[in-house]
Amino acid sequence: MAGARYSARDITILDGLDPVRRRPGMYIGGTGKDGLHHLVREIVDNAVDEVIAGHATAISVRLSADGRTVTVTDNGRGIPVDIHPEAGRPALEVILTTLHAGAKFDNGSYKTSGGLHGVGSSVVNALSERLVATVRRDGAEWRQEFRRGRPRGKLKRLRAHRGHGTTIEFTPDPEIFGEETFEAERILEHLETAAYLHRGLTIAFKDEGSGEKREIRHDDGVRDYLAHEVAGLGVAPVGEGVFALERDDEMRIDLALCWTEHTRERTRSFVNGIPTRDGGTHEQGLRDAVVKAIRNYVETHDGAVPKRVRLTAEDIREGLVAVLSVFHPDPQFQGQTKDRFNNPEARALVDAAVRPTLEQWLHAHRSHADAILGRIVLAARARLASRAAGNEVRRKSAANRRLNLPGKLADCSVTDPTRAELFIVEGDSAGGSAKQGRDRRTQAILPLRGKVLNAERASLRTVLANHELSDIVKALGCGIGRDLDLSRLRYHKVILLMDADSDGNHIATLLLAFFYRYLKPLVDGGYVYLAQPPLYRIQAGSKTLWAADDAEKARILKRLPPRTRPEISRFKGLGEMMPRTLFETTLDPRRRRLLRVTIPDGTHVEADQVMRDLLGRDAAPRYRQILRHMEIVDSLDV
Numbered sequence: 001m002a003g004a005r006y007s008a009r010d011i012t013i014l015d016g017l018d019p020v021r022r023r024p025g026m027y028i029g030g031t032g033k034d035g036l037h038h039l040v041r042e043i044v045d046n047a048v049d050e051v052i053a054g055h056a057t058a059i060s061v062r063l064s065a066d067g068r069t070v071t072v073t074d075n076g077r078g079i080p081v082d083i084h085p086e087a088g089r090p091a092l093e094v095i096l097t098t099l100h101a102g103a104k105f106d107n108g109s110y111k112t113s114g115g116l117h118g119v120g121s122s123v124v125n126a127l128s129e130r131l132v133a134t135v136r137r138d139g140a141e142w143r144q145e146f147r148r149g150r151p152r153g154k155l156k157r158l159r160a161h162r163g164h165g166t167t168i169e170f171t172p173d174p175e176i177f178g179e180e181t182f183e184a185e186r187i188l189e190h191l192e193t194a195a196y197l198h199r200g201l202t203i204a205f206k207d208e209g210s211g212e213k214r215e216i217r218h219d220d221g222v223r224d225y226l227a228h229e230v231a232g233l234g235v236a237p238v239g240e241g242v243f244a245l246e247r248d249d250e251m252r253i254d255l256a257l258c259w260t261e262h263t264r265e266r267t268r269s270f271v272n273g274i275p276t277r278d279g280g281t282h283e284q285g286l287r288d289a290v291v292k293a294i295r296n297y298v299e300t301h302d303g304a305v306p307k308r309v310r311l312t313a314e315d316i317r318e319g320l321v322a323v324l325s326v327f328h329p330d331p332q333f334q335g336q337t338k339d340r341f342n343n344p345e346a347r348a349l350v351d352a353a354v355r356p357t358l359e360q361w362l363h364a365h366r367s368h369a370d371a372i373l374g375r376i377v378l379a380a381r382a383r384l385a386s387r388a389a390g391n392e393v394r395r396k397s398a399a400n401r402r403l404n405l406p407g408k409l410a411d412c413s414v415t416d417p418t419r420a421e422l423f424i425v426e427g428d429s430a431g432g433s434a435k436q437g438r439d440r441r442t443q444a445i446l447p448l449r450g451k452v453l454n455a456e457r458a459s460l461r462t463v464l465a466n467h468e469l470s471d472i473v474k475a476l477g478c479g480i481g482r483d484l485d486l487s488r489l490r491y492h493k494v495i496l497l498m499d500a501d502s503d504g505n506h507i508a509t510l511l512l513a514f515f516y517r518y519l520k521p522l523v524d525g526g527y528v529y530l531a532q533p534p535l536y537r538i539q540a541g542s543k544t545l546w547a548a549d550d551a552e553k554a555r556i557l558k559r560l561p562p563r564t565r566p567e568i569s570r571f572k573g574l575g576e577m578m579p580r581t582l583f584e585t586t587l588d589p590r591r592r593r594l595l596r597v598t599i600p601d602g603t604h605v606e607a608d609q610v611m612r613d614l615l616g617r618d619a620a621p622r623y624r625q626i627l628r629h630m631e632i633v634d635s636l637d638v
Contacts, residue, residue: 239371
């Protein structure tokens, strides 16, 4: 309010763990499912740090029957319980109630660790309705209980005990996370990764709700992880060749990689056991090393690559699948969620370790190397084919703007792409209604026939040969793949308009896979949208109301006056709508509802995994999704 006083009284000082409860997203990324499971990751990673330090060999994780409580136990040294000389309280209490308190700020207790900022355990404590820490060390068993980050009593010595280790049992606070509960599958995924990265580690998991018990151990470490990743892609290593490296100099490096027939490069990277989803300098070093090693091999072996073929770095890395795990004594991460590794020296260290070893491996395994070079040459030729296709659809001025455009495209008259919209419509019938109902100045219509090709399983060459997808590329005018140029994009709104039913959802998903895999800059730039046509028309007296789905229909009916007898009609498809109705409900910028397709920062790995699960060759993830969401599936009209 203008004139309001602003003084020292308006300054709030947050003590202890209050900042965490006030702004949890700053520490765990959010308060939804991802943030909730981040709590488990923090506690498990603390146990893993004991494994990295050589003091633990086993971890157990238990999920309660109601899915609200997780218990993590390790057989490490146990959190210290003696009195901290400065705080005057037990070290256990200091660690669990104080931000930036821990043993990982120097290399005395932990040479390498995933926990660096001294906030993991205390953040979990702050965001838990209840947390109980049990420690076995110094010949006794000790316990202390906390509520929302505050001690409920003093540290107690329970009994004499000869073992050692730590148990953390915590229940996230519903005031922070609402009714969210843990998912066994998500927890298991993180435990599997930990077992892959730390050979010799045994992890036991128990879900008390389902009764499931699992013991996880991977004696071949990152090699096993690579095999798991390649199998998930539904491909095999080119030439059956797998390169692996273990180095422990200035920075420990565990690496396994191979080339596959997959159309993209894929790297899973970790630092001190923490997944670096946004990559970082260690991944850059790996990319440098791979490109240099291949080029050195080609220079040494005359004729390994046809003379007219020029290999780019992207050609060399296409189809590469790698698992890279490094252990650094002083890692610098980007934020508490540690999604990106920032140590500049790591790039040179990884490059120097990998390049000569990979080059030597190629020379020693000529049959594998020749198969890999053949794969790379195919990638280069596909790139040239993509460029040629892009050149065919390029438009440089309004004068030639209708050259090479699909015959079934009903284009708009405006030449300014910022004002132009392209509706990609399901079916010729719906396309006909959309062409009649549209605003011809700014709205172009491209009808598609039937379900489009699954681009998740297709190569670029197959995509370009597909008539429907090729028409989309031609209409957009910006090229595809590596030759995509957003400055040539003809429409700054590309809107997927499908029927509001399960078939329409499937077609929309197939198109999203195409855009995500081959036209991703359009998604990243915010140019792709999903239209939200109505599924129901509700006539209540003189009022006409529209509902996109059953849930919205129920909400509308609930709001109507008690004695109203509405007439409800359901559209079988967009082709049933009169052109004017389609414009009023779906095309008119003043009244329509559009969903912009976005990938939030830090979730690209998850988005990639979702696309693979939904449309990849392996049907198992889809089966698990169906079981997990059975109630939703049962309600779909099929």
